[in-house]
Amino acid sequence: MLSLNFIRANSELVRQGVRRKGEQAPIEEILELDRQHRQLVGEEEGLRAELNSSSARVGALARVGDPAAALLRDSLGDLKARVQEVQLRRKGHEDRLQELLLLVPNVPHESVPDGTSDDDNITVRTWGAQPQFDFEPQTHFDLGETIGIFDFERAVKISGSRFAMLRGEGARLERALSTLMLDIATRERGYSEVAPPYMVNRNCMVGTANLPKFEEDAFHVVEGDRFLIPTAEVPVTNMYREEILDAESLPIRHVAWTPCWRSEAGAPGRDTRGYIRMHQFSKVELVKFVRPEDSLTELEALVADSESVLQALGLHYRVRLMCAGDMGFAQWKKYDIDAWAPGMGRYLEVSSCSAFGDFQARRAGIRFRSANAKPEYVHTLNGSALALPRTFDCLIETYQTGQGTVRVPDRLQPYMGGATEIS
């Protein structure tokens, strides 16, 4: 959420940011409501100050037994009614203003390029090269069915479309990948591991800006009005909601492995084949809380942390700076990392690394305080390191041998009980 002060003082910048993202936001209505609201606040507070001092006088008179107390007391009913009337109007404005503010997207950082679609994203670097094969590389779903590590039919039978099931060495491979990713984050990149709840309350979803605008993207658990997390970003970012952190504790870096659930409401018909776009998948997520001035350097470091996993696995990838129109509602600046899937002959997005500025912190009330200073909102960031299914796909497509087997990369072998190949 943007602060009202910010919108008031930078309304043109905000309008432009909304436009650059290709979104709509009720900026004019907010500015007008804000004007009216502040006027009502002034009016109400004047009346209330009068009522407060009169009430105090009633108390003082009553204490010394002055009969004027009763007289004054009885005369205050009218004033009270006026206070209540103005208060009601002020609250109406306030609630409406709050609702509207939650609908204003974050403004892209100035270093974010213009653009409206994926075509306008900028590849900032690549690592490795597309592997060459002396045979026709298979897709992960063909290969995986052959080896017997996927069982899509039974997943559909027990849960429906967009659910997948791994079996045998496949299940083990995904578990091994998860553990490797967690180990890299905790032992090599300085993150502290957390294992958060997989269901969160409504406030958390609002805090990370998954609500109110995107309720149809999430799975809702009616009992208790909770939501299945669409990403570990939600519980982990909200760990410190409504807290004032000690400045010395920043930056805070957490990593979490969790399942993620998404309704994929906006993607019917997309990526229906393969282990790519599931209602449930798992992901290792990095989340950071940093001082505002460190935000963008921390973003670059975050991307490097995610890349280190792909490098450890020896997978070719590219890093893309997202254009304004292809960024999400809450992002300030964002990079995607796409790994190469040679069987499919395309890149798969395995990570999305975002800086949010204080947009989420403001919604969630996450602040920090330096000695002798006023509390300030932290900046939040997060990125996948990495999404499991697509990393899994790229890995088996990259390391297929042509003999119906898949070589296990060196770094992963200790996590696979020393196995060098799966078949």
Add this chain to the structure above:
RNA sequence: GGGGAGGUGGCUGAGUGGCCGAAAGCGCCCGCCUGCUAAGCGGGUGACGGGGCAUAACCUCGUCCGAGGGUUCGAAUCCCUCCCUUCCCGCCA
């Protein structure tokens, strides 16, 4: 599921209708003292918003004692609903 206790500032914790934005302690900041450090002494120290004002300092007003309603001239304090914590019993592992 039944019954009891409770949710107060960065933290601990007093406060049952006005003199309470809130004692005391801890922490933190400033100063004094002191070879250094610690201790000791003195003082200061909540958040958010409106207005004045340069979106500084400062002044002023208002709101905030889990959340939301209500009673009252006046609520941390009384009433109602909800959330959470905790204890005992029951239930299930």
